Amino acid sequence: MRLDTAQLAAFAAAVHHGSFEAAAGELHVTRSAVSQRVKTLEERVGQVLLRRSTPVEATAAGEALLRYVQQAQLLEQQALKQMGATAGSEAAPKLSIVVNADSLSTWFLPALAPISERHGALFNLIVEDQDHSAELLRQGRAHAAVTAEPQAVQGCRVQTLGTMNYLAVCSPAFMQRWFAGGVNADSLAVAPMLVFNAKDDLQHRYLRTITRRRIAPPQHRVPSSTAFLDLAGMGMAWGMVPEAMAREALRTGRVVELQPGQPLPVTLHWQTWKLQSELMRDLAAAVRQAFGASDQGR
Template structure:
């Protein structure tokens, strides 16, 4: 059981779960009881903390409180662990992290599994594009983020992890059809393109590195790292994919590199709150080791 004040525990549960109903199930309360605790907390602080919508979100005041309570929760785990107070909820406390989908699909799960085995940690992973994940840190929703942003969020520390290389690939048939005469503005403007989601600009960045022309190719949105590569092998479009996901399809001839001498290197960083917490140090150490083996 958490030592957080019941009102703060209710606040955290609503934000973690996204609704009063799911928070009530987590806390073994009624939704009405959770609502009363949140209302009492808001009256006590003189601020609206939660926007009652689907999913529930914090206001600016709620973001400030969220960040503080997340830190309190982490230090609570740290303190009880120091006294040997292990139980399923405390020793297995949730660690909220923002991660990019490609890291999750390639190198990140193994170190997280190691942390779970050694420390009993449970992970609440928020998948976000590597160029946008620091927003979750800034809002206080996560205690750390695998990000492409080297500039630290206020109150956070940045650790370089390494570089993820992305190669431009397509199926042999697609490459022959659209890129037989080369990779240029004409071919890039006509060939269908795979994009992870509307925040993903890797393909556009690659096109800009080849030509300065304004291009508007046909686009498929495929928000899954593994399905993204599979869609490329099926000839749906060309894509920028991490080289670690491409070894097998390239070796099997299911994919070809559009331009063998061109790629994009995306540096990755681990940003986390600047707290002297042993658990954060353990997470950082394991992530650094795994990234050193997996990234450039």
């Protein structure tokens, strides 16, 4: 069975953008053309590939096909660039990378510049919690991910990067107000706490290191790594902040640790598709170098 490239492109674009309308804009065709191409592809493979929801999502069968399409597109883009067959963004390899917000705010960005310069790559960075980022690899929506998951996703390879240490911090005034009697289950149950989003488990993981009780502190949801530190310094709540990010604020006394000298370590891994590709090899090396050159946990 030979699959039609235009149909595959329509399918992949619909998943990537989450709608037929946005896919049509990328492909410079009508919405009905995208819909018809996907429908014809589904008839050809004999399976439903997309859930017509908002946003559009791939089914289990669609996820398997999407991984193939994404890999084929990446290899084609690289080949075109190496051949000099086309110019501009159409030949530029496009990479979707999942990275947690704390890594993005501390050590990850220096990995991108050499890859952009050497390969002319374009990046789609997807921010996702490190405990959930590997799921986007399984769905075929990303080429690579910074993840806390040590087991390789099917069709991927995994490399351990190292450990990011997180510190539980708050302002000195907050410490005096809420923890004057000690950092324990009773005080932690009532002291306001910062969480990144509903998936953020770091604070609760820290709580479990102190108490076995099920406690539900008041929460501020703040989807920003730098805002975590800022709000902790303002005395609004306590939260888990990467040690590298908190170090200067600790030095100046803007924040203090709830339990000095007791960081919460999180081991990070780099997972990427098993592509025999110079681009992916260079990207993996750049990510390892960027993490190694950073001051995580030092």
